[in-house]
Amino acid sequence: MSNKTRKLFAGTSLALSATVALSSAAIAEDSQAVIDQISQYNDANSFAQVNSVFQLRDVAPSDWAFDALRNLVEKYNCIVGYPDGTFRGNRPLSRYEFAAGLNACMQQIERLIIGGGSDVDAADITRLRALVQEFEAELATLGARVDDIEGRVEFLEDNQFSTTTKLNGEVIFNLAAALSPEDKVNGSGDDTDDEVVFSNRVRLNLDTSFTGKDRLRTRLQAANMPRFDRATGVDAARLGYDSGGDNNVTVSKLWYRTPLGNKATFHVGTVGLGLDDIFDVTNPKFASSGGGALTRFGRFNPIYRGPSGAGVGLNLDFTDRVSFSAAYLTGDANDPTDKNGLFNGSYSLGAQLDFKPADRFMLSATYVNRYQKTGDVNLSGSTGSALANDFTSDNAAASSNSFGVQASWKAAEKLNIAGWVGYTDASVEDPNASGDADVLNWAVNAAISDVGGDGNVLGLIFGQTPNLIDGEFNQVDVDSNTDTSYLAELQYRYKLSDNITITPGAYVIFNPNENDNNDAVWVGTLRTTFKF
Structure with missing residues (x-):
């Protein structure tokens, strides 16, 4: 050669x-x-x-x-x-x-x-x-x-920036307006804030891995999204991605997860760790805040919402079809004052069993025990009526037991159907007061893929927002409104490119705040999501 x-x-x-x-x-x-x-x-x-x-x-x-x-x-x-x-x-x-x-x-x-x-x-x-x-x-x-x-x-x-850390981000531009009614539905007599608004939310995630299988997430966030519950007078009107702060940069999430052997994953966090970060909420097409439901209620069962921020969690796979998750979270972990801290403040203690009998079907059963101190009570995670959030007249401390069943079914190649039922039994925890309440919610949704082009999704959500179905405080009935509130959402996610999605949509709350004397609340929105 x-x-x-x-x-x-x-x-x-x-x-x-x-x-x-x-x-x-x-x-x-x-x-x-x-x-x-x-x-x-x-x-x-x-x-x-x-x-x-x-x-x-x-x-x-x-x-x-x-x-x-x-x-x-x-x-x-x-x-x-x-x-x-x-x-x-x-x-x-x-x-x-x-x-x-x-x-x-x-x-x-x-x-x-x-x-x-x-x-x-x-x-x-x-x-x-x-x-x-x-x-x-x-x-x-x-x-x-x-x-x-x-x-x-x-x-x-x-x-290179780092041998262990990757940067990814998401930016939302949002054009929205409350379309009706003329007055807020909270009984204040104030006019509905119905001006068209243009706002944003920016998230930068720094994902660090030390072993190739673990992840340390540090999220920086800045936003100036409006609160449509304040604009209309009903919590169910909230956007699924709203966040205020006048675009001040904050650390909105800080948590770490790592596998323990081949069957378990351990989670620990100090900021922004929620049950939905640890549990599978069994709502694959609408759970994401940047690319899922337009409404806060439509993202997942409200029983996942509660005291959160810092804590620990565990996922355990029994088999390929059956898994178990557990978590303890609190919003007061960094407060050393009396009746706060990691173990003596408001908390959520939850467990979930997931069962996947077929590749196209998943079922989960969830239990969450909560304690919410005076001033923190919010039984429905700001997704329902005022009574469902707090049935007492003075935001008295309360404990609750919540039960949920969630399911997701890929009915056809391009059709996914999902839904849930959530029930909460709450009791007042105050030596000078007494009371109890029952709160119920349910929802179904459908997502049709590739409508009008590859990657596009047509979505419909309908359900009963958290309603107080029975309640008593200091021996006085507090469920005087017997009407049921419902929410319907229609959206169309148009995939402009792999990194840009435009989602026009609208949603309506019927009988807001459990009162059919209130006019329906309509909100229209145009969400544009950039990912990089």
């Missing part, structure tokens, strides 16, 4: 491992292509040298190229397979990929010649020399590209 030929192959060891991974897109000039190339080369490290053609599970003796592959494997040992044990011989081949494969065989033959191997046929050498001459330009380009990529990899390693 000539020195010229050997020089063509020098410095291309990385390409040798990637005999089937290198594509024409991998030699593009732009930065994204370079990153893709690096990923391909990294993945190629897991390609396995094939010692027998029968190790390739997608190559059969009846294939027309079987004898050729067997010859290359048995005589020259210069064929590699994908990590899943396939060769994928029916896919198109570029000249650069062929050059990389040729390069691998040439180096193997060169080693055999240097080692004095007697199995190298003179005819094979002649044919390979002809191939080298034919693909000389591609082999030279391949070597130059590899050298260029290695230089860029070195530059990225020297200038």
